[in-house]
Amino acid sequence: MLTSDIRSQIDAIWNAFWSGGISNPMEVLEQITYLLFIRRLDDAHTLEESKALVLKRPMAQRIFPEGKDNLGRPYGDLRWSRFKHFAPAEMFNVVGERVFPFLRNRGGDGSTYSQHMKDARFTIPTPGLLSKVVDMLDHVPMEDRDTKGDLYEYMLGKIAAAGQNGQFRTPRHLIKLMVAMTAPTPKDVICDPASGTCGFLVAAGEYLHEKHPTLFSDASARAHFHHGMFHGYDFDNTMLRIGSMNMALHGVDNPDIRYKDSLAQDHAADEEKYSLILANPPFAGSLDYENTAKDLLSIVKTKKTELLFIALFLRLLKPGGRAAVVVPDGVLFGSSKAHKELRRMLVEDHKLDGVVSLPAGAFKPYAGVSTAILFFTKTNSGGTEQVWFYDMQADGWSLDDKRQPLLDENKLGPSPAQPLTEAEHTKNNLPDALTRWAQRDTTERERPRTAQSFCVPKADIAAQGYDLSINRYKEVVHQAVEHEHPLEILAKLRQLEDEIQAGMAELEGMLK
Secondary structure, three states: OOOHHHHHHHHHHHHHHHHOOOOOHHHHHHHHHHHHHHHHHHHHHHHHHHHHHHHOOOOOOOOOOOOEOOOOOEHHHHOHHHHOOOOHHHHHHHHHHHHHHHHHHHOOOOOHHHHOOOOOOOOOOOHHHHHHHHHHHHOOOOOOHHHHHHHHHHHHHHHHHOOOOHHHOOOHHHHHHHHHHHOOOOOOOEEEOOOOOOHHHHHHHHHHHHHOHHHHHOHHHHHHHHHOOEEEEEOOHHHHHHHHHHHHHOOOOOOEEEEOOOOOOOOHHHOOOEEEEEEOOOOOOEOOHHHOOHHHHOOOOOOEHHHHHHHHHHHHEEEEEEEEEEEEOHHHHOOOHHHHHHHHHHHHHOEEEEEEEOOOOOOOOOOOOOEEEEEEEOOOOOOOOEEEEEEOOOEOEOOOOOOOEOOOHHHOOOOOOOOOOHHHHOOEOHHHHHHHHHOOOOHHHHOOOOOOEEEEEHHHHHHOOOOOOHHHHOOOOOOOOOOOOHHHHHHHHHHHHHHHHHHHHHHHHHHO
């Protein structure tokens, strides 16, 4: 958790950029990202120096070389710990003309973060602003992994609040729910083919830190976590940089975050590579066949991006791999041949595990479209017996454009600090959904279809043309209301009329 002091520090840094002439929130975040990366490089170099000193041997990996650069400046001056003490004019010159070219040309530490810094642009306009921001960032504590991660999430939230790039930001509590329901393991290989700010990958990493802390005691498991577990694609270089830094500040050393147009490029190299896919892809409508990967069209012939993404997930998953993906409601009940065929494939050829219907407004203020979460397992041999449905009516936040929390912070999200009361459940269904999900193969199968969650046999779904809309199967209990006979109502009206007339006559008598 971020303290109020750290939040105030970040707000002050943000305001300094605005008053200094940078008003685009994305540009502010980019410049802060670059500076945080520069500070991270210096911290990593200092750690290597300390190791070499303790072990009394040369440094195994130097980030900043010895000697001077081609302009005669010592490489040591490029380190955060060094240039932060320079005068503003000299600092401005070193950062703009030495540090940023160093990032672009040398690739820093050779990690995926460095690859996304090759197009880094230094746009801070004045030495005074740079000096002020460096001094402010230097006072923000960055030692703790959780603090670093929360700090970056807070800055991403400021972009969302500014109304820019909201399409890249799935509400964090819904991400946590999807991660908790899929329960990542230390052996998983996780992918988000529309990664944006890498929110799903970050949440999966945090889940593993919490649920499987011993994995970091095993050398091979730790190496897999840092170098082989996390994969993300995006075709926006700005988002790649931001997503990579988000992963870095959440303690993942070298994730595979790379440029890729998921729907336009073939996927032979990634076919059946991943054991878990977590995603909320941008559903932008239709694509031309010319721009669509042929291997996806071989699965489902359509121009609809929402269907192509599901076809992509099926192609990328290993047999036995599972997925949790956000889809627009049209995927659940669309009547086109492609819609029906894709749903048939999920039910008949693979294992459709569950459908969670999200409340309208869950993605406001950026999108008002109704959505759901699909949970499925790739089997290539069927396996669907019962499909679990959950009708989520509240997620803990108001469903208007403001999206204000309805409960205290410790009672929000899928795993609150204490159990919720019945009244609190009506405001936050996430813990209940997570609990019932774990019981989908046992007690959930006994629930009536009038309940908030229930299971539907595959045969019933097939009989409905593979419609996956919860309203197709949910039964509504109508309460019987007894009405009085019309003659009784008329008699009561006559009695009331007589009483009124008597009262009027008595009033007239008193006035005379």
